[in-house]
Amino acid sequence: MLLRWQATSHREILKRTHRPPLGQTYPAFCTSAVRRLAAAPPTSVDLAGFSCDNIRNFSIIAHIDHGKSTLADRLLEATGTIKMDSKGLNRQVLDKLKVERERGITGNMFYQQNNLRYLLNLIDTPGHVDFSWEVSRSMVACQGALLLVDASQGVQAQSLSVFHAARERGLKIIPVLNKIDLPTAQPDRVKAQMHSIFGIEPADVLHISAKTGEGISDVLRAIVERIPPPSGETTGKLKAFLFDSLYDRYRGVISLVSIQDGVLCKGDRIVSCHTRKKYEITELGIMHPEEVPTAQLLPGQVGYIACNMKQSSEAHIGDTLHRVGYAVEPMPGFQPAKAMVFAGIYPVESNDFPKLEESIKRLTLTDRSVTIQRESSSALGQGYRLGFLGSLHMDVFRQRLEDEYEANIIVTAPTVPYKVVYRDRTAVVSNPTDFPDIVETSSQVREVQEPIVKATIIVPEEYLGEMMDLCFEHRAEDVDHRYLGTSGEASNRAMLTCTLPLSEIVADFFDKLKSRSSGFASFDYEDAGYKKSNLVKMIFLLNTKPVDALALIVHRSAEQSIGRMWVKKLHKVIPRQLFEVPIQAAVGKRIIARETLSALRADVTAGLYGGHYERKMKHLENQKESKRKMKRVGRVDLPQEAFFDILSTRRP
Numbered sequence: 001m002l003l004r005w006q007a008t009s010h011r012e013i014l015k016r017t018h019r020p021p022l023g024q025t026y027p028a029f030c031t032s033a034v035r036r037l038a039a040a041p042p043t044s045v046d047l048a049g050f051s052c053d054n055i056r057n058f059s060i061i062a063h064i065d066h067g068k069s070t071l072a073d074r075l076l077e078a079t080g081t082i083k084m085d086s087k088g089l090n091r092q093v094l095d096k097l098k099v100e101r102e103r104g105i106t107g108n109m110f111y112q113q114n115n116l117r118y119l120l121n122l123i124d125t126p127g128h129v130d131f132s133w134e135v136s137r138s139m140v141a142c143q144g145a146l147l148l149v150d151a152s153q154g155v156q157a158q159s160l161s162v163f164h165a166a167r168e169r170g171l172k173i174i175p176v177l178n179k180i181d182l183p184t185a186q187p188d189r190v191k192a193q194m195h196s197i198f199g200i201e202p203a204d205v206l207h208i209s210a211k212t213g214e215g216i217s218d219v220l221r222a223i224v225e226r227i228p229p230p231s232g233e234t235t236g237k238l239k240a241f242l243f244d245s246l247y248d249r250y251r252g253v254i255s256l257v258s259i260q261d262g263v264l265c266k267g268d269r270i271v272s273c274h275t276r277k278k279y280e281i282t283e284l285g286i287m288h289p290e291e292v293p294t295a296q297l298l299p300g301q302v303g304y305i306a307c308n309m310k311q312s313s314e315a316h317i318g319d320t321l322h323r324v325g326y327a328v329e330p331m332p333g334f335q336p337a338k339a340m341v342f343a344g345i346y347p348v349e350s351n352d353f354p355k356l357e358e359s360i361k362r363l364t365l366t367d368r369s370v371t372i373q374r375e376s377s378s379a380l381g382q383g384y385r386l387g388f389l390g391s392l393h394m395d396v397f398r399q400r401l402e403d404e405y406e407a408n409i410i411v412t413a414p415t416v417p418y419k420v421v422y423r424d425r426t427a428v429v430s431n432p433t434d435f436p437d438i439v440e441t442s443s444q445v446r447e448v449q450e451p452i453v454k455a456t457i458i459v460p461e462e463y464l465g466e467m468m469d470l471c472f473e474h475r476a477e478d479v480d481h482r483y484l485g486t487s488g489e490a491s492n493r494a495m496l497t498c499t500l501p502l503s504e505i506v507a508d509f510f511d512k513l514k515s516r517s518s519g520f521a522s523f524d525y526e527d528a529g530y531k532k533s534n535l536v537k538m539i540f541l542l543n544t545k546p547v548d549a550l551a552l553i554v555h556r557s558a559e560q561s562i563g564r565m566w567v568k569k570l571h572k573v574i575p576r577q578l579f580e581v582p583i584q585a586a587v588g589k590r591i592i593a594r595e596t597l598s599a600l601r602a603d604v605t606a607g608l609y610g611g612h613y614e615r616k617m618k619h620l621e622n623q624k625e626s627k628r629k630m631k632r633v634g635r636v637d638l639p640q641e642a643f644f645d646i647l648s649t650r651r652p
C-alpha cells in the first residue's frame with residue numbers, strides 16, 4: 001500500500017521535475033523511473049509527506065567544549081533517533097558517531113508537536129578554528145542556529161566568531177545557556193554578557209543542562225517555533241548544495257547535501273557546477289542518525305548521496321549540484337578550501353618512504369582539505385609537502401598519520417603561503433627552499449607579502465597586560481581592547497583584538513597563550529588578507545654546507561634571536577665528529593649566528609708508553625693534518641634522529 005502511494009507520488013514528482021530523454025514518451029519514462037525507485041533497497045523512512053513547512057534545518061554553534069556534542073546526543077535521544085539501552089544510552093551508535101565527529105555530525109530527527117510531525121535536521125559543524133570557512137558553508141544549509149554558551153565560562157572567542165558568521169547569513173539565533181547544573185554556573189552574569197556583546201534579550205535565553213537533560217524539551221520546542229522553515233519548489237530545477245562529505249571504504253565519497261529546489265532520486269544523473277564532472281546517484285537517504293536510504297530527497301530536506309565519487313577531493317564544500325542538462329545558478333560564494341599551513345613530512349628511516357607514502361595517500365582519501373605534493377630533500381631524502389587548513393589541522397593529521405603509519409615521522413617547520421611579487425609576476429611560495437634570497441636578487445623582487453589574520457582573545461581582566469605583551473612579541477598591530485562586563489566587577493573579562501601575521505601563530509602561539517593566561521584565554525582568528533612585510537630566508541650551514549630541510553622564512557627584526565636560538569639547538573643535538581664543525585645561521589651572505597662543535601679527539605698516542613716524546617708529537621701532528629683535510633672535505637652526517645629532535649621542538 002505504501003509502495004503504491006509512493007509510486008503515485010513519485011510519478012507526480014517526476015512529471016513535474018523530469019523531462020524524458022529524446023524519443024521516450026512521458027508515461028514510459030515515468031514508469032521506468034518509478035520502477036527504478038521501487039527497486040531501491042527497502043526504506044525504513046518515508047520522507048514524501050514532509051513539505052518545507054514541517055522541516056527545520058539548524059546547527060549548533062559554540063566555543064570548543066561548551067557542550068555541542070553532548071547537546072547533539074541529548075537531542076538525538078529525546079527525539080528517539082537513538083534508541084536507549086538499559087543504561088539510558090546507545091553507546092555503540094554514539095561511539096560510531098563520535099568517530100565521525102572529528103568533522104562534525106549531521107543527523108535527521110523526527111519530532112511531534114501539537115499533533116504535527118516535524119523533520120528536524122541538525123547540521124553540525126566542525127568545532128575547529130581551522131575549519132571556520134567550512135563552518136560558514138554549513139550554515140548555508142540552515143535557517144537557524146543554537147548558540148550554546150557555557151554558563152560557567154561565559155562568552156568565549158569562538159562564540160563571538162560563530163555568532164557573527166550566523167548573523168551575517170541571516171540565521172535565526174536561539175541563545176542557549178548550557179551547564180546550568182554546575183555549581184560555578186553564573187547564568188545571570190553570562191546573560192548580561194550576551195546582552196552587552198550580542199544584543200540578545202535575557203528573556204530569550206534558554207537554560208539547559210545537556211548533561212542531565214534539563215531544558216531539552218524547551219530547545220526542541222524553540223527549534224520548531226522560532227526557526228523559519230526552508231523554502232524550495234518541488235517543481236523547480238534540481239539544485240542541491242553540498243555542505244560536507246564523508247568517506248566510505250566501500251562506496252567511496254558520501255556527500256551531504258541540502259536540497260534547495262527540485263527533487264533528487266536514485267538513478268538521477270547530476271553535474272557539479274564547480275568541476276563539471278557528471279555522476280549518477282547510486283544511493284541517497286537521511287542520517288537517522290546513521291545512513292538510512294530513502295526514495296528521494298525533497299526541497300528543504302537534508303541528506304546524503306552516494307554517486308561513485310572516488311576521491312574526497314571531488315566533493316567540494318559549497319559546490320552546487322544540478323541535473324544533467326538542466327543548468328542552475330550556483331549558490332553564491334563558492335571558494336575551494338585553501339591550505340594555509342605547509343610542512344614537509346619525511347620518514348625517520350629513509351627506507352620506509354613507500355610505507356609512509358601509502359599511509360599519506362590512504363589518509364588524504366578521507367581528508368579532502370589536505371593538499372599533497374612529492375618533494376625531496378638532500379638531507380632527509382624522499383618525502384611529501386602537505387598543506388593544511390591551519391596548525392591544529394596539521395596536528396590532528398600528524399597524529400592520525402603516526403597512528404596509521406605506526407612510526408615516528410619528521411615534520412619540517414610549518415610555513416605559510418607568502419606572496420613574492422617579482423617585476424613581471426607574483427608567485428605564492430610555501431616552501432622556504434623556493435623563497436628568493438632577497439639580498440642578492442633585490443633587483444628582481446619588488447616586495448614580499450605575508451598572510452595576516454584578525455585575532456580575538458577573550459581573557460580575565462587580570463591577564464590583559466600579559467596577553468598584550470604576547471601579541472606585541474608576535475608583531476601585532478591595531479591592538480584594541482574592551483571590557484565585557486561592568487567595570488569594577490570581580491574577574492571581569494576583556495576582549496582584545498589585533499592583527500597578527502599568520503606565520504606568528506603557526507608556531508608556539510597557542511601554547512604561550514594558554515600558559516601565560518593559566519589556561520583562561522580563548523583565541524580565534526579570521527583571514528585578513530596579505531600585507532607587505534620585511535621577510536628574509538634564513539639557512540643553516542653545517543661545516544659550511546647548507547642543510548635544505550632546516551631553512552626558515554623569518555621577519556628581519558627577529559633574525560638575530562631566531563638564528564642564535566637555532567644554532568644553539570643544533571649544537572645540542574648534533575653528535576660530535578672527528579673534526580671541528582662550525583654551525584652557522586645565515587641570511588644571504590651574512591652569517592648571523594655561529595656555534596662550534598668541538599672535535600672528538602681520538603687518542604692517537606694510546607699505544608705509546610714511556611718517554612717517546614718525539615713520536616707522540618709526530619702522531620699528534622699527523623692527526624691535526626688529517627683533521628684539517630677532513631674538515632675541508634668532510635661532510636657532517638646528521639642522523640635522522642637528530643632532525644627529529646630538532647624539528648619536534650619546533651612543532652606548535
Ligand SMILES: Nc1nc2c(ncn2[C@@H]2O[C@H](COP(=O)(O)OP(=O)(O)OP(=O)(O)O)[C@@H](O)[C@H]2O)c(=O)[nH]1
Pocket residue numbers: 062063064065066067068069070071127178179180181182208209210211212
Ligand atoms: N556539568 C556539565 N557538563 C557538561 C554539560 N554539557 C557538556 N558537559 C561536559 O563538557 C565537556 C565538553 O562537552 P562536549 O559536548 O564534548 O563539548 P563540545 O562543544 O562538543 O566540544 P568539542 O567537540 O571539543 O567542540 C564534556 O566533558 C561534557 O561532559 C552540562 O550541561 N553540564
